[in-house]
Amino acid sequence: MSNTSASTDTEVFVEARALHAFVVAIWRAAGSEAREAALVADHLVEANLAGHDSHGVGMIPRYVLSCREGELKLNAHAQVVRDAGAVLTIEGGRGLGQVVTYEAMELGIARAKSHGVCAVGLRNAHHIGRIGHWAEQCARAGLVSFHFVNVAGDPLVAPFGGIDRRFGTNPFCAAFPREGAPPLVLDFATSAIAAGKVRVAYNKGVPVPAEALIDSDGHPTRDPGALFSDTQHGALRAFGGAVAGHKGSGLAAMCEIFAGALSGGFTTREQTIVSSHAIVNCMTSVIVDPAAFDAPSGEREARAFVDWLKATRREAGVDEILLPGERETATRRARAAHGIPVDPTSWSQIVDAARMVGLPDAEIAAKAGGPS
Ligand SMILES: NC(=O)c1ccc[n+]([C@@H]2O[C@H](COP(=O)([O-])OP(=O)(O)OC[C@H]3O[C@@H](n4cnc5c(N)ncnc54)[C@H](O)[C@@H]3O)[C@@H](O)[C@H]2O)c1
Structure with missing residues (x-):
């Protein structure tokens, strides 16, 4: 238990660096090149650090099963299938979403810097995880971004007024970079809660x-x-409940169409249901260089609005009005200091997955430490 500590009967706390090394070892054993293993570990551990355990290391067992079924392709890269200047269509080829999306965003970022804006249609990626991760990649380059995603062929959500599963948890994300402060990152599933949170x-x-x-x-x-x-x-x-469920349901439908149809990928229908362990995502992103607008006071305006918003009188029990992304920033700070909580069921599933890809028990014990 060198890198983990018991918290309660139900959880262990794992240090982020140790968890990262364990994830790298799992993917190296599975056959990933070093850069791929590192990108997957960066993404999964960062999702846990941000507090989104539904998209963190708990995904590994499912990825491993998908890999064994031949649905998830290791060491695949983003392929530009059409370059129309400010619009790029990119084939993900069921490669690890953590790799092909990173590459697609790098291409989109470069193009947005030269053209002011770039729309990227990424299709047929294996699970691309926490969408905020991609918005943060754009924000680090100083760029605003909007992301529409479908979970193609995985109906889990009933449309407003319906009771049958018709579309995925289709996330939407938007981010605004700020000087001297973390970016604003709005990032949520359009279902009432993310499916991964139901799994947890x-x-x-x-x-x-x-x-x-x-x-x-x-x-x-x-x-x-x-x-x-x-x-x-x-x-x-869909999010919004009985009063406003039409809004969540409507946004989910637009995510399905922008991501699945506009990118040349596929939407969720009876004929496209994915029955393996694969999770297929398509994403249409619009990446914008704020410097291309005639808005020299844009940064100052945004700051003034934030101050005004935060100065509201608050409901009883509310200490602070949070902006999009602030909860994740606070969780990141706390988990970097105190470790990442992992429940024992998820932990033993991850250890099983590590064995399944051939990581020797001695290395599992050395890297993972925790209960097995
Ligand atoms: N790849 C996929 O197929 C897929 C599918 C669905 C969801 N996801 C991911 O799952 C993750 C979790 O989604 P979710 O719907 O559970 O997120 P959530 O309900 O936790 O909402 C997160 C958003 O709300 C903001 N927020 C949280 N608490 C707040 C508060 N008190 N005040 C103001 N803002 C607050 C956060 O900063 C963030 O922008 C997301 O990262 C999403 O991208 C991925």
Whole structure:
């Protein structure tokens, strides 16, 4: 247990650097080149650091199964299939999303710097994880970005007024870089909660928040098994609930079409359902250079608005009004200092996945430390 410490009966805390090294070792054993293993580890550990465990190292077992099925292709790279100047169409070829998306964003960033704007249609990537990661890549280059994503062929969410699964948890993300401060990053699934959060609740044996799930007859349920057990066929609801669910449902539908149709990828329909362990994402991103606008006071305006927003009177029990991305920044700071909590079910699944790709037990013990 060199790099982990027991917290409660239900969780261990793992130091970020140690977790990163373990993830690199798993992907090296699976056959990834060194850069690929590092990019996957960067992304997964960063998702945990940001507090989004649903998109962190807990994804490894599923990726490994997808790899064994031949659905996830190791050491694949982003391929530009059409270059129209400020519009790039990029084939992901079911490569690791952490690699092909990084490469697609690098291409889009370079083009946005020269053209002022670039729309990137990335299609057929294996799971691209936490979308905020890609917006942060653009923000580090000083660029604003908007991202529409579909989880192609993986219907889990019922449209507003419906009770059957029709589209994925289709995330939307937008980011605004700031001088001397972390970027504003709005990044969320258009379902009431991300499917990965239902998976985490299922693994922990705890209920999900009310209003997030319906059972197969359309009745509200808090049982995460409604989504993840083999016997139940419930659905997630779009965000917005009974009053504003049409907004979440509408945004999810536009994500499906922008990401799946505009990129030349595919949308979710009966004919396109993915039945393997693969998670396929398509993403249409618009990356914009703020310097291309005639807005010399843009940065100052944004800062003034933020001050005005934060100065509101608050509801009882609310200490601070948070901006998009601030919760992740605070979680990142706390987890960098105190470690990343991993529940024992997820941990043993990750260790099993490490064995499955051939990582020797001695190396698992040396790298992972924690309970196995
Ligand atoms: N690749 C995929 O297929 C896929 C699918 C769905 C979701 N995702 C990812 O899952 C992750 C989790 O999504 P989610 O819907 O659970 O996110 P969430 O519900 O935690 O919402 C996150 C957003 O809300 C902001 N936020 C959180 N608390 C706040 C508060 N108190 N006040 C103001 N703003 C606040 C955050 O800064 C962030 O922008 C995202 O990173 C998303 O990209 C990926």
